[in-house]
């Protein structure tokens with residue numbers, strides 16, 4: 001990593017020049033001039049294929065991006081990441097999630113082995129009906145209570161592989177809004193429900209509040225204090241707080257596992273409970289295959305690094321502030337939310353690792369939703385909006401059996417069509433012909449033409465998964481994790497802390513105290529004061 005202002009780097013300046021040229025180029029003509037373009041800009045690793053040929057890049061751009069990554073210290077940073085060095089410099093911690101997905105015969109920390117073995121045994125007991133609820137009934141439902149990294153990852157995987165669910169149903173409660181837990185509990189049988197309280201810190205207000213209510217719900221439904229141990233386990237790094245809460249059985253992990261990178265640790269226990277330990281193992285194996293690729297492949301053929309470079313190009317050089325993720329798979333509906341945390345909590349920073357102001361854009365806004373639904377919602381903006389965005393299409397392939405269903409064929413065709421439409425736009429001459437055939441001419445034709453024009457040239461990547469299974473899902477998620485890391489290296493920021501979430505939490509504590517009347521009023525702005533008065537009136541607590 002370097003202290004130099006990134007904008008002074010020769011590669012950055014080259015990219016600026018290339019971007020000026022590229023602003024006049026059209027990707028459809030690049031395809032016309034280069035028959036090998038699709039192949040040239042397609043990479044495969046660990047069952048994942050990235051086709052970025054519809055991005056506004058050429059070889060000169062990709063080479064300059066590679067030089068930028070190198071001058072920003074990509075190689076040394078990658079080595080440091082994989083060696084377990086404290087790359088999270090503001091907290092003095094490693095970010096060593098890769099260590100969690102090494103195979104069992106690889107040299108691992110003994111503690112990683114020990115937790116994995118304990119997890120496997122527990123999962124087996126629950127799934128085989130040896131772990132029983134307080135009336136002697138086997139467990140049928142698992143409720144994970146956690147938020148952020150203690151929720152989004154396991155939720156994504158459980159949703160994505162719902163077809164593998166056997167016997168045990170997993171549910172996820174994150175929100176402190178009572179509706180979340182209440183709506184879940186209404187469907188649960190207390191005799192057969194196991195709560196997993198997942199919190200790295202075991203200090204997260206939402207999680208602890210929901211866990212308390214769940215505990216009381218069990219007691220109100222016939223369980224005794226002694227029975228609680230059969231219905232509550234914890235996943236955390238904070239044993240003391242877990243004990244203080246009254247939970248006996250805990251699966252640990254370590255401070256070198258960041259919350260948003262933690263689904264591979266015991267945080268993923270709900271995945272194993274709902275889908276089987278072998279599914280969890282396959283997930284880890286797929287991620288490990290992507291780790292191996294990322295660790296060893298040169299930049300030019302490195303899939304996660306290429307995702308990162310293309311993102312930097314779009315964001316920093318083509319000025320696209322928005323990154324849209326559209327999985328064409330209903331079961332991947334949770335992916336945009338997962339990636340929002342992964343990308344924006346990791347790289348939503350404005351200081352460098354050395355505490356200087358970052359002088360360039362860092363993470364774009366990440367958002368998205370599942371296709372084909374999104375086509376009927378925000379795709380209008382993607383095709384014709386002023387603010388162009390960069391789109392990742394995620395398309396799991398399917399087999400002949402699945403393709404016997406017409407809807408399945410429509411799913412796939414729609415995804416490919418949208419990607420092509422964004423890139424090519426609509427041929428204006430053909431549109432004029434069509435409007436003429438509709439009987440339009442003169443001003444009316446001009447007006448309609450303007451409204452119906454699609455300029456195209458809107459960049460997008462296609463990310464194919466050979467199959468939507470645990471192994472490929474592990475590889476896909478690991479690819480995005482490494483993408484985020486590479487972008488952090490390029491922007492010279494620490495992707496592994498999240499100090500920006502602290503202030504709001506602290507202020508919520510103060511505000512709550514004031515609303516409840518247990519704390520002296522602090523000095524608020526007039527807007528907050530007025531809003532608090534409205535809340536107090538609604539709660540019937542006028543005057544505090």
Ligand SMILES: O=P(O)(O)OC[C@H]1O[C@H](O)[C@H](O)[C@@H](O)[C@@H]1O
Nearest residue numbers: 148149150199200201204259501
């Ligand atoms: O797992 P926990 O300690 O309960 O933390 C849950 C989440 O809350 C924090 O505020 C952070 O923003 C997240 O990175 C974290 O995943």
